[in-house]
Amino acid sequence: MKAMLPGNAVGTDEPLVLGEAAEPRPAADEAVVEVEAYSVSHGEVFRLDDRLDRGGARWRPGQGVAGAVLRPAADGSGPAEGARVVAHPPALGWAERVAVPTNSLAELPDSVDAVTAATLSPAGIAALRLLRAAGPLAGRKVLLTGASGGVGHYVTELAAAGGAQLTAVSATAERGAKLMQLGAVELVTSVARARGPYDVVLESVGGDSLTTALAALAPGGLLVWFGQTGGAPVALDFFSFFQGPNQARIAHFDYTTSDATYSQDLSVLVRLVAAGRLHPEIGTVRDWTRTADVITDLCGRRIRGNAVLTVG
CATH class of the missing domain: 3.90.180.10 (Medium-chain alcohol dehydrogenases, catalytic domain)
Structure with a gap:
């Protein structure tokens, strides 16, 4: 074949x-x-x-x-x-x-x-599992980097449907235009322009994007690190980190680890698409x-x- x-x-x-x-x-x-x-x-x-x-x-x-x-x-x-x-x-x-x-x-x-x-696979699966890792989002301020990719569009719509106040980061306003239609409350073209503090940061770019996003986290907030699409490694300084948000947490995310099977999560995504509640x-x-x-x-x-x- x-x-x-x-x-x-x-x-x-x-x-x-x-x-x-x-x-x-x-x-x-x-x-x-x-x-x-x-x-x-x-x-x-x-x-x-x-x-x-x-x-x-x-x-x-x-x-x-x-x-x-x-x-x-x-x-x-x-x-x-x-x-x-x-x-x-x-x-x-x-x-x-x-x-x-x-x-x-x-x-x-x-x-x-x-x-x-x-x-829906793997982008939709990753988005669904990422939001589970982030926990309940109703009424919470969320920052999403690398938002204009396949996973980002799914995350935006699913998070907004769950009541999140999501700020999307996209390299250009044109690339991020659809994110506002999907429920983002704000679109910015760089992490440095994001106005925190945020309860949750969903970070997928790596490099300076992560360190800048971390500084925008609220005390006790959570940063979920789910990618490094920018290619640059992250450099974190121990002392600078503790001068930032008090008791902030960083969680590594791997979408292949879950209590649900791929079949179960794909079935959820298919139902949402068929019902007009998720728009790839x-x-x-x-x-x-x-x-x-x-x-x-x-x-x-x-x-x-x-x-x-x-x-x-």
């Missing part, structure tokens, strides 16, 4: 190559999904760029896909053949077909198309042969919201 392969895995200088890969060999609790669309996440881009451990030579990108069940799980779990699904495979989803554990699948109603559904922001939809171009644009911050590739 055809699949997107990391260039260095096949001996080329290209970041990605459309080549031949082995057909999926599903375990008993895995269904084979025929992929119709997939999304691209920053985490996958970092792994392709060797900024994260690839987890073994077998690793190929692909953690957010939508399509139809081609072959149901042998153990009888999960959706039946032909069912339309959204899925969070461990990897390998940038391909014509992928094996997915049935506890990482959710069925789609006719009202939710594959392109829209593909954005899709910045670009292109044929999967242009995946490398999408990655370049994503790294250059030329895509607002989610990037989706269609297969076939």
Whole structure:
């Protein structure tokens, strides 16, 4: 079958190559999904760029896909053949077909198309779990950095629906325009322009963004660190930190750790989209042969919201 392969895995200088890969060999609790669309996440881009451990030579990108069940799980779990699904495979989803554990699948109603559904994993899952980590937000002041990406749009709408007074940080007003429509009370173009103090800071950029956002935290406030899309590491000074908010807390966030299964969280997101209560922001939809171009644009911050590739 055809699949997107990391260039260095096949001996080329290209970041990605459309080549031949082995057909999926599903375990008993895995269904084979025929992929119709997939999304691209920053985490996958970092792994392709060797900024994260690839987890073994077998690793190929692909953690957010939508399509139809081609072959149901042998153990009888999960959706039946032909069912339309959204899925969070461990990897390998940038391909014509992928094996997915049935506890990482959710069925789609006719009202939710594959392109829209593909954005729910991993971006929607990360947003849902991030807000759980932040705790109750009704009436609380929240600062969200890197807000114009795929996760940020979901966080903004979900947090606003939960009663948060959210300030969104976006590099430009144009990139952040949709965030106001989704419920943000304020849009600023740099963390330094944010007017605290904030009860909760959701930080995804790293570098100076985190240290500046930390200074805007209220006493006893919480900063949840969920990314480093800016690429620069964070430098924290012990003494400066304690001159800032009294008893402030920093929490590391990893969306892959949760009491809920991917299937459960995807089902929640699908219901919200189908009910018109969650509106995925899709910045670009292109044929999967242009995946490398999408990655370049994503790294250059030329895509607002989610990037989706269609297969076939």
